[in-house]
Amino acid sequence: MLKVTIDGKTIEVPAGTTVLDAAKMLDIPIPTLCHHPKLTPFGGCRLCIVEIKGIPRPVTSCTTPVSDNMEVTTSTPQIEDLRKTVLELILSDHPNDCMVCEKAGDCTLQELAYFYGIRENRFAGERRIYTKKDGNPFLERDMEKCILCGRCVKVCDEVQGVGAIDFTYRGFKSKICPPYEKDLDCEFCGQCVAVCPTGALTGKQWAHKGRQKDIKEIDTICPYCGTGCNITLHVSRNEVIRVTSKEDTWNEGWLCVKGRFGYKFINSPDRLKKPLIKKNGKFEEASWDEALDYIATRLNEIKAKHGADAIGGLSSARCTNEENYLFQKLIRAAIGTNNIDHCARL
Amino acid sequence: MTNSIKEIEGMEVIFIIGSNTKETHPVIANRMIKAYRKGAKIIVVDPRKVPMTRFAELFLNLQPGTDVALLNGIAHVILKEKLYDKQFIDEKTEGFGEWEKSVEDFTPEYVEKITGVSKENLIKAARLYGNSRKAGILYTMGITQHTCGTDNVNAVANLALLTGNIGRESTGINSLRGQNNVQGASDAGCLPNVYPGYQRVDIPEIKERFEKEWGVSLSEKAGLKSTEMIPAALKGNLKALYIMGENPVITDPNMHHTIKALKSLDFLIVQDIFMTETAELANVVLPAACFAEKDGTFSNTERKVQRVRKAVNPPGEARDDLFIITGLSKRLGYPMNYNSPEDVLEEFGKMWPALGGITYSRIERNGIQWPCPTKDHPGTEFLYKGGFPRGKVHFTPTQYMPPAEITDSEYPFILTTGRNLFQYHAGSMTRRVKPIETHAGEPYVEISPADSERLNIKDGDMVKVMSRRGKIEIKAKITPRVSKGVAFIPMHYREAAANVLTNDAALDRHVKTPEYKVCSIRIEK
Structure with a gap:
């Protein structure tokens, strides 16, 4: 274990711990943009700089491992000045359209600009202009808002193992794009959207559905495969408008294309809304009482004539434990047969 | 799964057989990639060059339906090279001697002839798996959807027993469940031969317990499996x-x-969220609530019971299944009284102690993995830590049996079916999601470049695919993912449904799972 003192507080950490992580353990906030706890450190944004006793220049805390008896200061007028300058430089090449940005209210860059009180920009000048050419139906890429933090590049490679995007060009011309600057053609897991700290990457389906105001967040489980990823439904006016996953869940916030973008069936106009009884080959709407009475009558008739074993039930791996328990109880106890199965074989 | 998903990260060797994990369980694949980054060696066994092969140390490209031969071959090499765990076999298993004889014939040369996997690669795989004591096997329907599905699973289990790769962290046998709550539906007793918690209906003491709890006399006769209900209807x-x-x-x-079978029923009730192809045939259709419109729990593939929460109201007069089932039960003269879904889980836990310690308040933030018998039990991350429930586990000899339908001059291709990354199962959910449908809305058949040249079929051509059961027209996708003589069709698309072609007469003889993974077809331009 190594001893480190940060802003006068001391802690012992295992070798290899970064100064940033040690500060986090002490609940000392250090601003970051490119850092993500689940990805390898990058040291690109320079916001997490700190002063370390014995080192003449500020160093990035996300890439500096703790050494024994290190003394760290996270905030001095000079450091804060540097951080503000870094932010101003980033913002000098960023469209100030928070008013219409999908990410407003949930944007790390906006939040930092707020804390550092940046409105006017002394570095105003040339801006990078991109032509949008996204034909893909899932991800909206607004590259003028990209701050080149590289989180999307890292998550795509390190976590997803795909490597659909990377940095290209140098200096002011740097950008992140798929090979040959073509449109994205990837797994569309949206991991990049989840880690983007600005409005550069968003879901196309999210547009104009609401930002933060009046949105309820409900934690639940993904309805697709058996992995059981924890998801959060964002709900506005009885409509699911977005699906995300929290970093502190067992699936670490990672989802796939179906889990993240496959939610619109919930509000599909095709949903069944009324019980239907087929009469003369055509479905007619019925009330619940009519439908359930009719079913009970028919099942009783069939049971009386052919016995309970002439009736079967197929339950669903899509339904909850509670529903499945009750369904087999209905078939076994109320109808009286063990003709009950579900799709585990299919 | 005997392990937890997160334990995959700690595996030294990951043996993936019959699972296209990157497309069908993408977030589990992320764990495999994490293990790979830490140095784990991945072996992929599959008739298709699935995306996980990008991370594989070894890719064993076997002929569909030859898994038993391959697995026995691996066991043969492990035995011959003495890589097995003798102490584990002596202490925890039985039937080793008899089983050992049963794999004697599966020499690498013989296995190469059956599977098409070179003997060098087979030996390499055996050494990788056999030399590790922290190896995990992961499989899906590529193992089970065969006439020899039970044998496949037994052959997988034999490998784990032979090397003692079970009962510890990051080593075990893991079947990845394909649907959100297939684990839970099985646990809840939606099976024809067992009550909730896999308790057999034909054991009198068990039946009596359920009769007492439910206040009604029950049938001791095992019911029909889903694949038996269809012929029974006919x-x-x-x-x-x-x-x-x-x-x-x-x-x-x-x-x-x-379709013919469902039409021949006197009465068909379908409860669903959409007017599915099956619902169209029904006499009564009941509108149900979807996952976002109800409270309850799902159990995932690692036996973790997790909380499902209501976020929106169901549309129109759609109701959750609990309302519907209790409403119907009352009318059938058997009222069920529950105030909330939690009451149901409580009764479930009373009837099956493995769930007895799980309450909604305990799984408010994080799910709990069964068995969890008491309210202070933390749940079970991996199974068989303290040994096997029946004492010693039996090695079950398995013999190679070719698939039910083999290719001939009339139907010279092997068809295998499954899912793709974007669509889900029958497609009633994902096909209503516009971006998914825009991106992956068209059915296709994967054909190898060699076959495409021979048949003069180009990428994007419409082709006719037929089997002894039916015919579909579908777009050709020329890809090296499939090998010569093998074709793949995803199951999702009703307009060119793979299941028009598949073989309903070929079922696993023990559990009656259909052989979706192998049937013979002809492809014509």
């Missing part, structure tokens, strides 16, 4: 069927046959 033995949230027209083998 024969006229099954008169009424109540289907909650399934779409057998698309998901069962031999679609024309399924």
Whole structure:
């Protein structure tokens, strides 16, 4: 274990711990943009700089491992000045359209600009202009808002193992794009959207559905495969408008294309809304009482004539434990047969 | 799964057989990639060059339906090179001697002839797996959807027993469940031979316990499996069927046959969220609530019971299944009284102690993995830590048996079916999601470049695909993912449904799972 003192507080950490992580353990906030706890450190944004006793220049805390008896200061007028300058430089090449940005209210860059009180920009000048050419139906890429933090590049490679995007060009011309600057053609897991700290990457389906105001967040489980990823439904006016996953869940916030973008069936106009009884080959709407009475009558008739074993039930791996328990109880106890199965074989 | 998903990260060797994990369980694949980054060696066994092969140390490209031969071959090499765990075998297993003899014939040369996997690669795989004591096997329907599915699973288990790779962290046998709550539906007793918690209906003491709790006398006769209900309907033995949230027209083998069977019923009830192909055949259709519109729990593939929460109201008069089932039960003269879904889970836990310690308040933030018998039990991350429930585990000899339908001059291709990354199962959910449909809305058949040249079929051509059961027209996708003589069709698309072609007559002899992974077809331009 190594001893480190940060802003006068001391802690012992295992070798290899970064100064940033040690500060986090002490609940000392250090601003970051490119850092993500689940990805390898990058040291690109320079916001997490700190002063370390014995080192003449500020160093990035996300890439500096703790050494024994290190003394760290996270905030001095000079450091804060540097951080503000870094932010101003980033913002000098960023469209100030928070008013219409999908990410407003949930944007790390906006939040930092707020804390550092940046409105006017002394570095105003040339801006990078991109032509949008996204034909893909899932991800909206607004590259003028990209701050080149590289989180999307890292998550795509390190976590997803795909490597659909990377940095290209140098200096002011740097950008992140798929090979040959073509449109994205990837797994569309949206991991990049989840880690983007600005409005550069968003879901196309999210547009104009609401930002933060009046949105309820409900934690639940993904309805697709058996992995059981924890998801959060964002709900506005009885409509699911977005699906995300929290970093502190067992699936670490990672989802796939179906889990993240496959939610619109919930509000599909095709949903069944009324019980239907087929009469003369055509479905007619019925009330619940009519439908359930009719079913009970028919099942009783069939049971009386052919016995309970002439009736079967197929339950669903899509339904909850509670529903499945009750369904087999209905078939076994109320109808009286063990003709009950579900799709585990299919 | 005997392990937890997160334990994959700690595996030294990951043996993936019959699972296209990157597309069908993408977030589990992320764990495998994490293990790979830490130095784990991955072996992929599959008839298709699935995306996980990018991370594989070894890719064993076997002929569909030859898994038993391959697994026995690996066991043969492990035995011959003495890589097995003698102490584990002596202490925890039985039947080793007899089983050992049964794999004697599976020499690498013999296995190469059956599977098409070179003997060098087979030996390499055996050494990788056999030398590790922290190896995990992961499989899916590529193992089970065969006439020899049970044998496949036994052959997988034998490998784990032989090397002692079970009962510890990051080593075990893991079947990845394909649907959100297939684990839970099985646990809850939606199976014809067992009550909730896999308790057999034909054991009198068990039956009596359920009769006492439910206050009614129960049948001791095991019921029909889903794949037996369809023929029973055709024969006229099954008169009424109540289907909650399934779409057998698309998901069962031999679609024309399924439709005929459902039409011959006197009475069909379908409870669903959409007017599915199956619902169209029903006498009564009941509108159900979807996952976002109800409270309850799902159990995932690692046995973790997790909380499902209501976020929105169901549309129109759609109701959750609990309302519907209790409403119907009352009318059938058997009222069920529950105030909330939690009451149901409590009764479930009372009848099956493995769930006894799980309450909604305990799983408010994080799920708990069963067995969890008491309220202070933390749940079970991996199974068989303290040994096996029946004492010693038996090695079950398995013999190679070719698939039910083998290719001939009339039907010279092997068809294998499955899912792709974007669509889900019968497609009633994902096909209503516009971006998914825009991106992956078209059915296709994967054909190898060699076959495409021979048949003069170009990428994007419309081709006719036929089997002894039916015919579809579908777009050709020329890809090296499949090998020569093998074709793949995803199951999701009703307009070119793979299950028009699949073989409903070929079922696993023990558990009656259809052989979706192998049937013979012809492809014509």
